[in-house]
Amino acid sequence: MEIHVLASGSTGNATCLKFGETAVLVDAGISARRIKKGLDEVGIGVENLSAVLITHEHTDHINGLKTLMKRYQVPVYTRPDTWDAISFRSLLPEVRCLPLADSLDIGNVKVEPFSISHDAADPVGFSFYHAGRKCCLATDLGFVTDPVKKALTGSDTVVLEANHDVDMLKTGSYPWPLKRRIMSNKGHLSNVDAGWTLVRLAQNRHTDIFLAHLSRENNRPDIAQTTVTGILEEAGYTQTADFTLYVTYPDRTVSSDADGQK
Ligand SMILES: [Zn+2]
Numbered sequence: 001m002e003i004h005v006l007a008s009g010s011t012g013n014a015t016c017l018k019f020g021e022t023a024v025l026v027d028a029g030i031s032a033r034r035i036k037k038g039l040d041e042v043g044i045g046v047e048n049l050s051a052v053l054i055t056h057e058h059t060d061h062i063n064g065l066k067t068l069m070k071r072y073q074v075p076v077y078t079r080p081d082t083w084d085a086i087s088f089r090s091l092l093p094e095v096r097c098l099p100l101a102d103s104l105d106i107g108n109v110k111v112e113p114f115s116i117s118h119d120a121a122d123p124v125g126f127s128f129y130h131a132g133r134k135c136c137l138a139t140d141l142g143f144v145t146d147p148v149k150k151a152l153t154g155s156d157t158v159v160l161e162a163n164h165d166v167d168m169l170k171t172g173s174y175p176w177p178l179k180r181r182i183m184s185n186k187g188h189l190s191n192v193d194a195g196w197t198l199v200r201l202a203q204n205r206h207t208d209i210f211l212a213h214l215s216r217e218n219n220r221p222d223i224a225q226t227t228v229t230g231i232l233e234e235a236g237y238t239q240t241a242d243f244t245l246y247v248t249y250p251d252r253t254v255s256s257d258a259d260g261q262k
């Protein structure tokens with residue numbers, strides 16, 4: 001199982017997951033050119049994608065989708081209400097715009113989407129199962145509902161939103177309605193939220209943790225890392241033995257190989 005977060009944040013999201021021979025892309029929020037380049041760099045190749053999965057219709061998750069679908073014959077799955085909410089939907093090749101069911105098999109990977117609380121039509125996160133391992137991806141969520149907790153539990157790899165530092169957001173330059181939206185139940189998870197979510201999972205296995213969708217205005221990689229690590233260590237978890245933390249970026253790929261071969 002390989003995870004490559006090609007880009008993460010409000011300027012664009014795209015994550016490639018590779019399970020044996022099967023590679024899937026979650027979200028196409030950066031240009032098709034950048035997706036191709038990113039996949040080339042990690043040795044996967046865009047033409048080898050088995051599917052693209054879209055979490056929700058916000059621009060930072062679909063920006064490159066139209067060009068990607070035009071250039072490459074890859075099938076794309078998302079919820080029917082999300083398809084309806086995509087403004088350029090009518091310009092996409094119909095046969096490859098597929099409805100996302102509650103469970104589907106892509107190659108040798110089982111995929112289970114789960115609902116998340118966010119201000120979009122029908123937003124989802126994803127759990128992936130392959131060869132006895134589980135990976136869960138949850139970004140763009142206002143708070144951690146029971147389905148999200150359930151999806152995160154037992155994961156070997158977690159890609160979890162750590163959007164903002166609450167103090168930076170409160171004292172920052174965003175207008176109040178936007179601050180309120182981010183902090184709402186349908187907004188984004190803070191660093192502290194991410195830390196406590198991970199602690200409450202009470203994992204009894206090593207977890208690779210990717211902190212994702214960091215705000216450029218209201219967060220910093222070092223603050224996100226320190227905050228989440230602090231909460232985990234306070235709760236008795238040890239770095240390396242219990243967890244490995246990766247911080248993701250809007251403009252560079254962050255990769256792990258959960259089998260520890262890379
Ligand atoms: Zn987003």
Ligand SMILES: [Zn+2]
Pocket residue numbers: 056058118120140
């Ligand atoms: Zn969003």
